[in-house]
Amino acid sequence: xxxxxxxxxxxxxxxxxxxxxxxxxxxxxxxxxxxxxxxxxxxxxxxxxxxxxxxxxxxxxxxxxxxxxxxxxxxxxxxxxxxxxxxxxxxxxxxxxxxxxxxxxxxxxxxxxxxxxxxxxxxxxxxxxxxxxxxxxxxxxxxxxxxxxxxxxxxxxxxxxxxxxxxxxxxxxxxxxxxxxxxxxxxxxxxxxxxxxxxxxxxxxxxxxxxxxxxxxxxxxxxxxxxxxxxxxxxxxxxxxxxxxxxxxxxxxxxxxxxxxxxxxxxxxxxxxxxxxxxxxxxxxxxxxxxxxxxxxxxxxxxxxxxxxxxxxxxxxxxxxxxxxxxxxxxxxxxxxxxxxxxxxxxxxxxxxxxxxxxxxxxxxxxxxxxxxxxxxxxxxxxxxxxxxxxxxxxxxxxxxxxxxxxxxxxxxxxxxx
Amino acid sequence: xxxxxxxxxxxxxxxxxxxxxxxxxxxxxxxxxxxxxxxxxxxxxxxxxxxxxxxxxxxxxxxxxxxxxxxxxxxxxxxxxxxxxxxxxxxxxxxxxxxxxxxxxxxxxxxxxxxxxxxxxxxxxxxxxxxxxxxxxxxxxxxxxxxxxxxxxxxxxxxxxxxxxxxxxxxxxxxxxxxxxxxxxxxxxxxxxxxxxxxxxxxxxxxxxxxxxxxxxxxxxxxxxxxxxxxxxxxxxxxxxxxxxxxxxxxxxxxxxxxxxxxxxxxxxxxxxxxxxxxxxxxxxxxxxxxxxxxxxxxxxxxxxxxxxxxxxxxx
Numbered sequence: 026x027x028x029x030x031x032x033x034x035x036x037x038x039x040x041x042x043x044x045x046x047x048x049x050x051x052x053x054x055x056x057x058x059x060x061x062x063x064x065x066x067x068x069x070x071x072x073x074x075x076x077x078x079x080x081x082x083x084x085x086x087x088x089x090x091x092x093x094x095x096x097x098x099x100x101x102x103x104x105x106x107x108x109x110x111x112x113x114x115x116x117x118x119x120x121x122x123x124x125x126x127x128x129x130x131x132x133x134x135x136x137x138x139x140x141x142x143x144x145x146x147x148x149x150x151x152x153x154x155x156x157x158x159x160x161x162x163x164x165x166x167x168x169x170x171x172x173x174x175x176x177x178x179x180x181x182x183x184x185x186x187x188x189x190x191x192x193x194x195x196x197x198x199x200x201x202x203x204x205x206x207x208x209x210x211x212x213x214x215x216x217x218x219x220x221x222x223x224x225x226x227x228x229x230x231x232x233x234x235x236x237x238x239x240x241x242x243x244x245x246x247x248x249x250x251x252x253x254x255x256x257x258x259x260x261x262x263x264x265x266x267x268x269x270x271x272x273x274x275x276x277x278x279x280x281x282x283x284x285x286x287x288x289x290x291x292x293x294x295x296x297x298x299x300x301x302x303x304x305x306x307x308x309x310x311x312x313x314x315x316x317x318x319x320x321x322x323x324x325x326x327x328x329x330x331x332x333x334x335x336x337x338x339x340x341x342x343x344x345x346x347x348x349x350x351x352x353x354x355x356x357x358x359x360x361x362x363x364x365x366x367x368x369x370x371x372x373x374x375x376x377x378x379x380x381x382x383x384x385x386x387x388x389x390x391x392x393x394x395x396x397x398x399x400x401x402x403x404x405x406x407x408x409x410x411x412x413x414x415x416x417x418x419x420x421x422x423x424x425x426x427x428x429x430x431x432x433x434x435x436x437x438x439x440x441x442x443x
Numbered sequence: 444x445x446x447x448x449x450x451x452x453x454x455x456x457x458x459x460x461x462x463x464x465x466x467x468x469x470x471x472x473x474x475x476x477x478x479x480x481x482x483x484x485x486x487x488x489x490x491x492x493x494x495x496x497x498x499x500x501x502x503x504x505x506x507x508x509x510x511x512x513x514x515x516x517x518x519x520x521x522x523x524x525x526x527x528x529x530x531x532x533x534x535x536x537x538x539x540x541x542x543x544x545x546x547x548x549x550x551x552x553x554x555x556x557x558x559x560x561x562x563x564x565x566x567x568x569x570x571x572x573x574x575x576x577x578x579x580x581x582x583x584x585x586x587x588x589x590x591x592x593x594x595x596x597x598x599x600x601x602x603x604x605x606x607x608x609x610x611x612x613x614x615x616x617x618x619x620x621x622x623x624x625x626x627x628x629x630x631x632x633x634x635x636x637x638x639x640x641x642x643x644x645x646x647x648x649x650x651x652x653x654x655x656x657x658x659x660x661x662x663x664x665x666x667x668x669x670x671x672x673x674x675x676x677x678x679x680x681x682x683x684x685x686x687x688x689x690x691x692x693x694x695x696x697x698x699x700x701x702x703x704x705x706x707x708x709x710x711x712x713x714x715x716x717x718x719x720x721x722x723x724x725x726x727x728x729x730x731x732x733x734x735x736x737x738x739x740x741x742x743x744x745x746x747x748x749x750x751x752x753x754x755x756x757x758x759x
Contacts, residue, residue, distance in 0.1 A: 117722065210609050212699050213719075266586020268609025268700065274587050396720065404516055405721035408697060408713075416701050421611055437516060 052339045053083040055108030057101070059094035060326070066359040074355055075346055082339050102127045102331065109334040110343065113158035113327040115147035116396050122329075123150070123157040129330040132156050134341065136348025143231065143390060144366035146397065147324035158327035159347050160366035162356060165291045165381045165390075166222040166321040172303040174202045174285035182307050186255065189310040193262045196285050204262035206284030208270025215414035216407075218288040219259070221393045223309045224252040225319035230391035238398055240441025244432040245425075253417045253424030260418050268419055291381045294362035298377065306380045308388055322390035324366065402438030409434050484736070490729035507730040521731070523702055524710040525738075527615055531706055532683040534619035535626075540675055542623075543630025544668075548660060550631070551638040562635070566628035573625075577692030580621045584608055608693065611703035618704050622689050626682070630675045637671035638664060670754050677746045684739050687712060707735050 056067075067086035075084060087108060089097050095118055101107035102122065111128070113119040122128050131137065132155050137145070140160050148158035175182065175192065178199045183189040196204040209215045228234065228248040236242035242249070264270060264278060276293070278284040280300035287293070289306070297304060311318050328347050330340050346352055353365035354372065361375035364382050373379050395407040413427040422430070494503045511517050546565060550558055568576065583589050586606045595604045607617040641664060649655075649663045687708025690698055696718045698705035713721065715728025 117720070121722075208609075209700065210606075211695060212697060264587065266592075266606035266609065269584065269586050269606030270609070271581075271585075274585065278587065400720040401722075403721070403724065403727075405719075407720040408718060411697060411719075412699065412701055415699060419609070419611075419700060421701050434516065 051081055051083050052336045053085060054110055054340055054343060056086045056110045057098055057108040058088040058112035059091040061088040064088055070355055070359050105333055107331050109331050109336055109340045111329050111331055113148055113329045115324045117401060119148055119158060127332055128157045129332045130155050130157055134344060136345045139348050139367050141368055148327045158329035159344050160324060160327045162326050162363035163322050163324050163366050167289060167306050167308045167381060168286055169289040169304055169306045170286045172305050183310050185314050186310045186312055197262055202285040203264040203283055204285055205259055206275045206279040206287045207263055208267045208275050209415040209418050210269050211272045212411040212415040214272050215418050216411040219256050220252055220414045221321050222288055223255060225321055225391045226309050226311055227251045230319035230389045234391055234394045245428045250424050250428045253427055257417050257424055291362040294377050304377055306377055308384045318388035320384050320388045320390055321393055323392045404434040406435055487729045487732050491733040494726040507726055511730050524705045524707050528684060528706045530615055531619050535623060535679050535683055539623040539627055540630050543627055544634050546631045547634035547638055550635055565631055568625045569628035573688035574692050576625050577689055581693055609700055611700045614700060614703045618690055618693055633671050633675055634668055637668040641667050673750060673754055680742050681739055
C-alpha cells in the first residue's frame with residue numbers, strides 16, 4: 026500500500042513537472058484594465074492579431090469594474106498578484122504608482138518615438154524625463170448634431186461663436202427640437218462637455234494650460250473667464266428643467282431625436298451610432314472666421330509594465346506592438362471614438378469618428394486644463410470646476426465670481442515654481 | 444490575614460460557582476462586535492491623530508482638527524455639511540415623526556377597514572434599498588420623463604413644478620422629504636405598538652370622565668407614548684447624522700448643486716475615499732468621522748441624561 030502511494034506520488038509529480046515544462050515554453054501575460062466593455066474586442070481582434078505574429082506569448086485580458094479598478098489595482102500591486110501589464114489611468118493616479126516603484130520606466134522603449142510630447146504628457150514625470158506607460162487612446166471633444174434638425178430650420182453648421190448662437194436661436198424659435206442637450210445635475214457635463222470643450226479656444230490650448238501651471242496666467246484672467254461667460258449664455262437653449270437633467274437624460278434626449286446639438290465627447294460615437302439618426306459633428310466654434318481652432322484631445326488610456334512582472338522581456342515585446350501602427354489601427358476601428366495617440370495616421374471607417382479625428386489636422390490639440398498637476402491638492406480643482414461650471418449655467422454664480430473661487434482654491438495650496 | 448483572603452475566595456466560589464456558560468454564550472457576539480465595531484472605531488479615533496508628513500506616517504496630535512476648523516476652506520465645507528445635516532434632521536423631526544404619530548393614531552382606531560393593508564403600504568418603502576428609492580424618486584421628479592410634472596398638470600398646477608433636485612434652494616428639502624417618505628414606517632410602527640399596549644381600562648376611565656376624541660388623544664394617549672417618541676427621536680438623530688446613501692444615490696458624491704445637499708456622510712466619503720481626480724485623504728477622513736462620532740455621542744448623551752430620565756413611565 027505504502028509503495029503504491031509513493032509511486033503514485035512520484036508519477037504525479039513527474040507528470041506535473043512535464044506540464045510545467047510545456048507551459049514554460051509559452052509565456053502568458055496578464056493584462057489588468059478597467060475597460061470591461063472592451064473584453065470582446067480584445068479576445069476577438071487584438072489578442073489573436075498579436076499572438077499570430079508572436080508565437081510563444083499568450084495574452085489574457087482580465088478587466089475589472091471601472092469604479093473598482095484603481096483600488097483593486099493598488100491592492101494587487103501591493104500584494105504582488107497584479108498582472109504583467111496594467112492599463113494606466115492618466116496623470117496622478119499612474120504617476121503615484123510609478124513613484125512608488127510599481128511601474129517600470131519605459132522611456133527607452135523604441136516604440137515611444139511614435140508618440141508626441143502631448144500624447145505622452147499624461148504618463149510622464151513632471152520634469153518630462155521619464156515615461157512609464159505606452160499611450161493607447163484619447164477622446165476628443167466637440168459637438169455632435171442631428172442633421173435633420175439643422176436642415177429643418179435651414180441652418181448651416183456653425184464655425185464661429187456668433188453663428189453657433191444664431192443656429193441655437195433658429196432652433197429655439199422653431200421649437201421642434203431642444204437646441205442643446207445638456208444638463209447641470211451631474212455637474213461634470215457642464216465642466217467636461219461645456220467648459221473644457223469650448224475653453225481651449227479662448228485660452229489657446231497648450232499655451233494657456235502651461236501658463237496656468239507655470240503661474241503666469243490665472244483662472245481670473247480674461248481667457249479663462251470668457252468661456253464661462255459663453256457658457257452662461259447656453260442656459261436659455263437647454264431643455265426645460267435642465268438643472269435636474271442628468272447625463273443619461275441628455276444622451277436619451279439626443280438619441281431619441283428630441284434635441285438638435287449635443288456637446289460631446291467622442292466616446293459617445295458608438296452609442297449614438299445605434300440610434301439610427303443622421304449625425305454630423307463640428308469642432309468648438311472660434312471667435313472670428315479663420316481663427317485657429319483648438320480642441321481638447323484628452324489622453325484617456327495607456328498601458329504600463331508591472332515592475333514586479335516575471336516576464337518583462339515578453340511584456341516589452343507586447344508593449345512595442347501596442348506602440349505600433351498596426352495596434353493603433355485595430356484599436357481605433359474596433360472602438361470608434363477612442364482615437365489612437367500614435368503619430369502615424371490611422372485609417373478609420375466610421376464617418377463620425379473620422380470627422381472628429383480630422384480636426385487634429387486643422388486644430389491644435391490640448392488636454393483638459395485641470396488634469397495635470399493642478400488637481401493634486403485640496404480643494405481639488407477638477408471637482409471645483411465641476412461645481413462652478415454648473416453654478417455658472419444655473420446662474421448661481423457669475424462667471425467672474427466662479428473664476429475667483431477657483432483661483433482662490435488653487436492659490437490656497439498650489440505655489441507654481443517661479 | 445494573608446491566608447484568609449484566598450480562603451474566602453475559595454469559599455465564595457464554592458458558594459457561587461462561576462457561571463462559565465454566560466461567557467461562552469456571550470463570546471461570539473462580543474468577539475464579532477469587537478472585531479467589526481469597536482476595533483475600527485478606536486482605529487478611526489487613532490487615525491485622526493496621525494497624518495502623512497513627507498511620506499512618513501507620523502503622530503500629529505490635534506493638528507488635523509486644527510486644519511478642519513482653522514483652515515477657511517475645510518471649515519466652510521464642514522459647517523456647510525453640518526448645517527445641512529441639521530436641516531435634514533429638523534425636517535425629519537417636523538415632518539416624519541408627527542406624520543408617523545398621526546398615521547399610527549389613525550391605524551389604531553377601532554373599526555378601521557383595510558388597516559393591515561395601510562400598515563403594510565406605509566411600511567413598505569422602509570424595506571426598499573436606498574438605491575431603488577433614490578432612483579425611483581429621481582425619475583418621479585425628473586422634469587423630462589417624470590410623472591410629477593404630468594400629475595401636476597392634471598390639477599392645473601404645472602406652473603408650480605420646478606426641477607427641485609437641481610436647484611440649490613430646494614434640493615436639500617426635496618431629498619429630506621424623500622428620506623421622510625422612505626422612513627415614515629418606523630415611527631408609525633413603534634407608536635402603533637405603543638398605542639396598542641395602552642390598557643382598555645385607562646381609555647374607559649377617560650371616557651367615563653368625559654374625555655373623548657382629540658382630548659383623549661392629547662391628554663391620555665400621547666403622554667403614554669412619549670417614551671416611544673423619545674426613542675424615535677434619538678433613532679432619527681443617529682440615523683440622520685450617519686446618513687449618506689440617499690444623498691449619494693440621488694445627488695452624487697459631490698452632493699450638488701453647489702454642495703447644497705452635502706451632509707456629513709457625503710463630506711466624509713469624498714474626503715476619505717477621494718472622488719474622480721481627488722485622491723483619498725484617510726487622516727482628514729478619520730478626523731471628520733471622529734467629529735461625527737462626537738456629535739452623535741453628544742446628542743445621545745443629552746437624550747439619555749437630560750430627557751429620558753425625566754420621562755415619566757406609567758405602570759399599569
